Amino acid sequence: MHDITFPLRWRIALIAPALAVFIAFWLLPMVALVQVSADHHFFATYAALLTNARYMKSLAATIMLSAAVTATTLVLSVIAGLLLARREFAGKRTLVALLTFPLAFPGVVVGFMVIMLAGRQGLIGALALKLTGERWVFAYSMAGLFIGYLYFSIPRVIVTVMASATKLDASLEEAARSLGASPWQIMRDVVLPALSPGLIAAGAVCFATAMGAFGTAFTLATDIDVLPMTIYTEFTLNANMVTAAGLSIVLGLVTWAVLACARSATGSAVAATA
Numbered sequence: 001m002h003d004i005t006f007p008l009r010w011r012i013a014l015i016a017p018a019l020a021v022f023i024a025f026w027l028l029p030m031v032a033l034v035q036v037s038a039d040h041h042f043f044a045t046y047a048a049l050l051t052n053a054r055y056m057k058s059l060a061a062t063i064m065l066s067a068a069v070t071a072t073t074l075v076l077s078v079i080a081g082l083l084l085a086r087r088e089f090a091g092k093r094t095l096v097a098l099l100t101f102p103l104a105f106p107g108v109v110v111g112f113m114v115i116m117l118a119g120r121q122g123l124i125g126a127l128a129l130k131l132t133g134e135r136w137v138f139a140y141s142m143a144g145l146f147i148g149y150l151y152f153s154i155p156r157v158i159v160t161v162m163a164s165a166t167k168l169d170a171s172l173e174e175a176a177r178s179l180g181a182s183p184w185q186i187m188r189d190v191v192l193p194a195l196s197p198g199l200i201a202a203g204a205v206c207f208a209t210a211m212g213a214f215g216t217a218f219t220l221a222t223d224i225d226v227l228p229m230t231i232y233t234e235f236t237l238n239a240n241m242v243t244a245a246g247l248s249i250v251l252g253l254v255t256w257a258v259l260a261c262a263r264s265a266t267g268s269a270v271a272a273t274a
Contacts, residue, residue: 030252037245049246055230059250061142062227066210069146070203073153077202078195080154081161096162100155107152107215114148114220115139140222148216153209157202164198197266204262208255227251 039045049055084096102110118124118139128136138144168191176186192199214228221229227247235244 033245033248036241037249039242045242045246046250049243049250055227055243055247058225058227058230059254061225062211062251063254065142065146065149065226066207069149069153069210070207072150073157073206074199074203076150077154077157077161078192078199081158082165082191084158085162085165099158102152103155105152107148107213107217108219110148110152111216111219113151114144114216118144118147140220140224142224144220145217145224145226148220149210149213152213152216153206156209157199157206160198160202161195164195168194200262200266204259207258211251211255211258 037045080099084092084099105113116122118137120135120137120139122137122139125135125137128134172190172194173186176190181189212228214232217224217226217229218232228251231244231247231251234240234247
């Protein structure tokens with residue numbers, strides 16, 4: 001094979017479009033956000049944000065909701081993804097298409113679907129009214145937002161699990177089975193470690209998506225206090241640009257920290273399984 005090297009001017013020409021996009025759509029907006037949030041009093045502004053009980057409660061609720069969605073999504077997606085990757089049955093392609101169909105829906109549509117399911121006139125409420133005499137309505141709470149986030153998170157992770165499952169070395173499972181390992185031991189000691197790099201990466205993306213998701217929360221925002229809604233309220237209703245920008249930076253830093261940890265853990269997992 002021939003080693004193809006590009007002259008310096010060609011390297012610059014090839015990287016220039018990506019660099020331009022990075023500067024225009026990430027670097028400049030972030031610099032603008034930091035400038036607005038600082039308001040000539042950088043430390044005082046962020047100290048006020050981080051000591052505000054309402055803002056920190058909103059941040060904590062957002063992190064806990066995102067973590068719960070991520071954990072539940074990973075469990076359900078591993079079960080469904082392994083089944084779909086390893087079993088052939090009638091209607092499998094149709095089922096996979098239906099499971100991944102929510103990828104095409106924006107957050108607002110997902111929110112309306114949750115309302116149709118668990119809203120005041122929703123299906124769950126109607127069934128509960130017939131069975132118990134009481135209408136169950138939880139679409140406009142954290143439970144409804146959890147269902148909405150779960151709905152658009154599962155398809156993303158299932159696709160990752162299915163792709164990773166097709167690359168597993170079946171001989172390792174056969175060897176473990178021949179040594180008397182139970183199905184649970186094979187799953188714990190062979191399958192999950194092999195899937196771990198993909199699961200960590202998919203889980204990080206799932207967490208980041210849930211942290212910043214706005215459309216679904218906006219549609220269901222009757223009794224919901226998550227950070228994207230807090231930022232929206234400060235920006236639109238209170239016209240508080242400084243606080244909105246500062247909270248945006250805080251949200252971005254938390255999400256970036258999780259993604260950075262995932263990249264580090266993924267690298268370690270890859271090294272361990274090599």
